[in-house]
Amino acid sequence: MNSDDIQNIFLQECDEGLTAAEDGLIQSKSGNDDPEVINSIFRAVHSIKGGAGAFGFTELQAFTHHFETVLAQVREGERPLTEDLLGTLFSAFDMLADHVAAIKGEQDKPDDAALTQILHDISESLPGVQAKDEANPASPETAPAEPSAVADLDFDLDSLLSGLGDEPAADDDSATAVDDDNDIQAAGWTIMVKPDTGAMDNGGEPVLLLRELTELGATCQAVDISNIPLLADFDPEAAYLGWTFHASADVRREDIEEIFDFVSDVCTIVISLAGQEAVLEEAVTEMAETKPKAEAVAVAEEPAPDSAPEPGDPPSVAAPAAAEQATPKPAAKPHQTIRVELDKLDRLVNTVGELVITQAMLTERVMGSEVDATQELATLDHLTRELQDSALAIRAQPIQSVFSRVHRIVRELENETGKRVDLVVQGEGTELDKTVLEKIGEPLTHLIRNAVDHGLETPEEREASGKDPVGTLKLSAEHRNGRILISVSDNGKGINRSVVRAKALERGIITEDARLTDEEIDNLIFAPGFSTAQTVSSISGRGVGMDVVRQNVQALGGRVSIASTPGEGSIFTLALPLTLAIADGMIVSVGDETFVIPLTHIVESLRPTEADIKSMGDDKNMLSVRGQFLPIIELAGQLDIEKAASVPTDAVLIVVETETAGSAVLMVDDIQDQRQVVIKSLETNFRQIGGVAGATILGDGQVALIMDVETLVAEARRPRLASAA
């Protein structure tokens, strides 16, 4: 593993930290005043700061320091978390995310000067803060501003290790402060460090931690060498040593913890008041016996100078608290994860896809022979499905990674539009395929922007219409019928159909005499080039957005639908496939051709009687299904296929439903089978064909096209709309 790999891990951990921090901020905004919430935000920011320092990302480190300082004041109860402050913390979070994105090369470095000043002013406005920082030479306040110190932080393990030959920087101020107050020096911190086996994996070097401790002014009190083996039993992979350090009470607990930010899972770290060594040793022993994965657990309260134990205080006074803190929580079974390259997962999924095809071929071959292998084939089918589900589950990720970006988008929209939005998010744990997840961000972002820009009213407008001045934007995700439904709903003014219709007329999308249902008018906003914005803004209204939304969603094999009520709001629903790799389909014949119709569209299939069919002239027929007449689409005619059934009563009719084009009936010659098919991209292997969603390989080796039912039905119904128009 090289430094790039390690840096990538840091960036991944930054993402995880950002998610945790934003989650905490959102919880705080919703009124959760549990101290653990602000703690979690602090830890996330603090952890990013630590990594930023190690990798030499000075701007990120400097900014996070200011952010962290304000968070620390809130965490310590020194500063109330007001609505204004929360807004500043959200802005700081956004800036932090920008810094991380800049490091990844996703954007330019952000200009954080103004926000840094704001954070600085906030932290300095607390009485005594400046004095506290000045008295604490180990404070990171000065660290980012030291170019020479920062320049040396380029992450290079070799040079770092080589650099161990240098003496730690002298800390004269610290020494003076310590000498001035021998009582505090007598108390201070006891830090026990015991690297575990694995602490030196991936280039880890515990001695670097000791150096950082000495740079804080800590001194080594004892070394545990009792586990050192004889040379014949020496294992270079093992960690045998343990250290006890002492640091003065002037050193902040956070600064000590920061040293161990990235090793908490491979080192046993116990930090507590000096004088409680017996309790700590007991805790360490207990941890070693009970903890499957060592991590920093026992941290006592910070011995602020005014609360530091007096020399004359009996140890027993502080002991219970320390013991309580030092007692490890019952060890939960660790939720272990490993990072796997996506390419490897893709290969696995592809291989499973090939296995599904081979299984179908084998089944076909065996069924055509005299071999009785029904039971074995059933078992193979079961195992293949399990393997397929497992492989796809590995690729599945919670939609939270997409939803989490929405909070920022909404915050920015609030600032840009002056509207007030209460964002409600549900179902963020819903999992879907990573490929789908990666492609859904853009359309979802546009739907959100559209909802705030066009859907929600200004506070004044809302109050005038008797609504809460704060609009609600609800984002939800759920599994339903083998698909993922993502909905974006708002309680705004709803779609103004007269405006939409007028705009569609103006743009030539419909003609003057078009007779459209409410649903059809609503769907006009997805037409290419449609825009109802009074002015073109940076938010939406550029006339391409909703069209792009539909295209992107359809490219994913999904559908988008609208339900809108004037004055009450709108709901946009995206129906997406769980995966783009494998689908259940019905295998049908039309003439000599074989096609696959995705099961998600199919309502029922039937052989009609003459009474079920109503002719509309021009070779158009309708099927009567439970009192409803649905247009019959002859696939043979639609796809120019000869030798196919031309009379509905000689054919099989398949009732399908679509998100945008309504329900219809597909006329095919016969149904061959119903099975899972592996979807092969036509765009990748050939080119895009209208009405065809992809291709698959059947059990007999034949290639079959997978119908794009949405487009087929829309195309077949277009003449009706055009004539109506």
Added chain:
Amino acid sequence: MMTGRSFDLMGKKSKPVAVQLPEVLDRMTAKQVADMLIPSITKAATIEIGGTDVRQIGQVGLQLLLSAKRTALECGADVTIRDPSDALSTVIALAGLETELLAASAAN
């Protein structure tokens, strides 16, 4: 597997055996150094570990030196670290191991 307790205490040569530490004493090189030290400690009464070339050393290296010391003690031999480089001395000091690792060499 050979263990420390099976070392033969008899027949040790009185002439010191010198073993030079490599520039980098890490997980990659520690096992090689251990394999060099074991026969030396078994056969010689005095082993001098030269530390002048050491440029990079961490916890593994420290553990190896402590293990050599312990093994020597078990075998009735004496291990001293001679001419430790600045890098080696600093890491030993950081780890609070001057007494364990450098006291004997200071006496030499």
